[in-house]
Amino acid sequence: SQTIHQWPATLVQPVGSPLSLECTVEGTSNPNLYWYRQAAGRGLQLLFYSVGIGQISSEVPQNLSASRPQDRQFILSSKKLLLSDSGFYLCAGRANYGYTFGSGTRLTVV
Amino acid sequence: AQSVTQLGSHVSVSEGALVLLRCNYSSSVPPYLFWYVQYPNQGLQLLLKYTSAATLVKGINGFEAEFKKSETSFHLTKPSAHMSDAAEYFCAVSGGGGSQGNLIFGKGTKLSVKP
Numbered sequence: 066s067q068t069i070h071q072w073p074a075t076l077v078q079p080v081g082s083p084l085s086l087e088c089t090v091e092g093t094s095n096p097n098l099y100w101y102r103q104a105a106g107r108g109l110q111l112l113f114y115s116v117g118i119g120q121i122s123s124e125v126p127q128n129l130s131a132s133r134p135q136d137r138q139f140i141l142s143s144k145k146l147l148l149s150d151s152g153f154y155l156c157a158g159r160a161n162y163g164y165t166f167g168s169g170t171r172l173t174v175v
Numbered sequence: 176a177q178s179v180t181q182l183g184s185h186v187s188v189s190e191g192a193l194v195l196l197r198c199n200y201s202s203s204v205p206p207y208l209f210w211y212v213q214y215p216n217q218g219l220q221l222l223l224k225y226t227s228a229a230t231l232v233k234g235i236n237g238f239e240a241e242f243k244k245s246e247t248s249f250h251l252t253k254p255s256a257h258m259s260d261a262a263e264y265f266c267a268v269s270g271g272g273g274s275q276g277n278l279i280f281g282k283g284t285k286l287s288v289k290p
Contacts, residue, residue, distance in 0.1 A: 069218075099277055108282035109265065155218055157278070164209070164278055166218040 067092045071156050071167030078174055084129075084143040086170050088156030091137070097159040098139040100131055102152045103169075109155065115139060146174045177202045177268050181281035189289045194238075194253040196284050198266030201247065207269035208249040209278065210240055212262050219265065225249060236260070261288045 068091040078084060090096055100112040111124045113131035121131050128147050132140045139156060151174045156167040182197040200206055207226050211219040223234025230242040240251045249266060263285045267278040 071218075074216075097277075109278075109280040111277050111279075114277050153216070157219075159277070164221070166211075166220075168218040169216065171216060 067096065067158050067160055067163065067165040069156055069158050069165050069167035071154075071170055073170060074168065075171045076173070078146050078172065080148055080174055081145045084141070084146050084150070084172070086141040086154055086156075086172075088139040088141075088167055089137055090139075090158050093158065093160040095136055098133065099157040099159070100139065100141050101155045101157060103155060104152045113141070148174050150174050177206065177279050179266050179268050179279055179281035181264075181266050181284050183284055184282065185285045185287065187287040187289060188256045190258055191255050194251070194256045194260065194286065196251040196264050196266075196286065198240075198249045198251065198281060199247050200249060200266075200268045202268055208240075208242060209267040209269070210234065210238070210249075210251050211265045211267065212236075213265065213283075214262050222251070222264075256286075256288045258288050258290065261286055 070089045097116050099114045101109045102112055103109050113121055113123055115121050115133040118133055118136055129143050151172055154170045158165050178201045180199045188194055205227055209224045210222040212222050213219050222238050223232045223240055225232050225242045233239045238251055238253045240249050242249050263283045265283045266281045
């Protein structure tokens with residue numbers, strides 16, 4: 066079965082600093098991968114998805130970017146964080162209509 | 176385009192009472208539907224999913240949901256609430272086309288269980 070590993074669990078970063086969140090997948094190959102952001106009272110917003118190495122699609126224009134350097138690795142980045150980037154970030158993987166989520170990263174930008 | 180509407184951002188029930196969380200969807204193609212549960216500061220855990228087989232779907236922890244095409248609904252129920260059911264619940268529909276089958280979520284319903 067598919068397992069999503071995400072780290073770190075919590076992160077406090079100053080405004081203007083860079084960001085790198087990593088997600089790795091175990092148990093499947095060539096999964097579709099997704100980054101979601103969850104803000105209080107707003108549900109889950111899809112940020113990026115990837116169907117393969119180097120293939121990234123953005124759902125919402127913003128201060129963030131994503132990369133997929135390896136089949137089972139998905140990275141969320143920012144060059145300069147904004148206060149509005151605070152939130153709970155979730156990585157998910159899809160294989161055979163099964164969707165698995167990581168445990169999330171709580172990002173606070175101060 | 177596909178969408179999900181969860182009626183009620185907060186639901187409160189007494190321990191032992193029926194839990195009913197409402198979800199309506201919009202989809203131009205036969206949908207795949209999901210219910211997830213989230214405990215504070217944790218990821219999402221799949222409760223159950225509908226993938227065009229039986230319309231009554233049984234999930235984990237005593238939850239079940241019924242797919243009603245005529246009502247475009249997929250409500251989540253549990254006959255008797257337990258304190259450990261207190262969490263946030265998300266209904267989702269599997270999209271298609273340009274978003275490569277990503278999940279489209281409702282805004283969530285927070286369930287409180289009173290002793």
